[in-house]
Amino acid sequence: MSPPKSPPKSPNCERLLRTYVDSVELHRIEVSYNEHLHHGHMLPSIQFDYGRCLVHSRFPADIIKLEYRPIDCCYLTALAHTKLGNYSAALQFTKAMLLKEPLNQPGRELQDLINHKVLREYLIQVAVVGGVVVMIGVLISMVMARR
Secondary structure, X not given: OOOOOOXXXXXXXXXXXXXXXXXXXXXXXXHHHHHHHHHOOOOHHHHHHHHHHHHOOOOHXXXXXXXXXXXXXXXXXXXXXXXXXXXXXXXXXXXXXXXHXXXXXXHHHHHHXXXXXXXXXXXXXXXXXXXXXXXXXXXXXXXXXXX
């Protein structure tokens, strides 16, 4: 197996994963969203702002309550799934976005970042399993040496 490549050059994606919305801002936009929802005339900008705030919330429960919308919110939805560690779902949304807009640079950067995170997790899992196998081998050899 070849060594993993260095992380993709996507400071914007990394920055977005570490960006959080102020709770006052989230509350203000949530109130506005609920008012529009109650009156039955939702503006796309309000819906987008609310989704953006939910994605950038510090609390996973807020990210989870985000309603996933069609392609126009794929990037934020993919970002939300990435923050939650749901990489397969995040990749589905980036693929859908890139099917519609193949030259979308933020989408490509996010997809590269997700792929890197998946590879890193895989390599960590392989290392853990390898370590366990080595430990078992050492224990067996110690038991055999005592006989």
